[in-house]
Amino acid sequence: MKPLILAGTTALLALTVCLPAFAFDPQNAERIKTLVDTGMQYYWSGGDVKKAEAEIFKGITLHGRYDVVEQSFSEASKLAPEQMNFRFAVASSQILQKKVTEARATYEDILAKDPTSFDAQAWIEALARIGNDETGATIAHQALAGLDRTKAEAYRQRFVRAEQIIAAKPNIDVPTVSGKVMIVALGYALAKDGTMEKPLLDRLDVTLKAAQANPSARIMVTGGQPQAGVTEGDLMTKWLVEKGVDRDRILIEDKSKDTVGNVLNVANLLKRHTADSVILVTSSSHMRRAQTLLEDALKQYDIGANVLPVVALDAPSVDEAAKVSADERLVIYRDLMRVSGLWAYPGLQQ
Known part of the structure; x- marks a missing residue:
């Protein structure tokens, strides 16, 4: 369960190996490689946004490092439209920017293309819970259970644990504990x-x-x-x-x-x-x-x-x-989903 980072050609091969032959034009391989490498570079360490505009995204105005990440995977997705990993990467970049509405639309787009995507449906439920939308969470969970009841129950339990921890009062007292x-x-x-x-x-x-x-x-x-x-x-x-x-x-x-x-x-x-x-x-x-x-x-x-x-x-x-902001709820659920096994950037970064 340790994070895995792939780069360059290795990453590209990992991300495109499952593509149907008709979905990926080999002539776009170098462009996709550049986009993937750029996205992960800006994810980890940032860079010159204006340079990225001029050299990689001509004619597109960018607003900050995570916008570069989002745009990188969005462009890659256009070149390889059947590769859902790129769409998941777009959604993750949107969540990093607190663009919850846009992320929800991206996951819904994934589900429209692949109605059996458990990961996308799990994220739909998580986003509802981030927004304290109990009705939306219930509806999303029913759809999730329809895909895999056992896995859906595991997510319900982790969401319940998360809410219990979020609601607890911070403890400043150091305990003395028996045992190991x-x-x-x-x-x-x-x-x-x-x-x-x-x-x-x-x-x-x-x-x-x-x-x-x-x-x-x-x-x-x-x-x-x-x-x-x-x-x-x-x-x-x-x-x-x-x-x-x-x-x-x-x-x-x-x-x-x-x-x-x-x-x-x-x-x-x-x-x-x-x-x-x-x-x-x-x-x-x-x-x-x-x-x-x-x-x-x-x-x-x-x-x-x-x-x-x-x-x-x-x-x-x-x-x-003890006060919990909306931004903190978002970050808690974002990282909980990563720990649960849903990689932020599939094949690239957990």
Whole structure:
């Protein structure tokens, strides 16, 4: 379940291998390759939007990096109209831009072409739930169950878990837990010079308290985006050791690039380094998403550990931290769908 990134010709072959012979003109192969590469480049690191307008999308006005991603896959879809993966990539790019109405239309377009697309129908239900549209969610779920009742029930259960976590009040109290305990501290992007920012330091303060309250617990620090030659995991380990934590207690997960990668890799490690309970530490603004994703990943790995969230408060009060914006709901569901197995950019990026 680890993220997979393909590039260039390999990516193109992976995306077009299932196309009917009549649906793909080989003369368009190089153009599609350029579009796919451009889309993923801007997804990961951005670039010069005006240059993209001039060199790749002549005559089209672009508005920001994710607009470049959307346009890349939209153009690729026109060249290979039967390749639904490109349409899913368009929808994902629209969701990144909070263009929910447009994303819904894209998924409906996929369903019009392939009425058996479980993934598109699952997203229709998710979008209804993002918008708190209970009627729409019920109708979408009935259609989903008509495609695959067992899988539809699994999605219903994960959506119920998500709403329970979203509704819970943030917890700032560090627990003392019996049994085998793993403290999981989620990283935060380092500054360009490779130093830790305040949100990460605040998370480490809470992690240290959890480690002191549970002296037999192991600690897993996560984060693999390097800056100035170091990763979050490296610096988190060094900080904890300097504060007196035994280095032998610490595991490092430094392969992930985002929260989705974090939780999938954490779940994989917990399959080997078992625990009865997981004390999850992150910022209050990040906890609802992190806990939702981690609980889903643990269930997929058949890990029964109880997740106990403890937040580093990054709001004026707990009451303020408990408020959930529409944008946060969107991001929680967006990443939940990725963890569930529906890749954002099929064949390219989970």
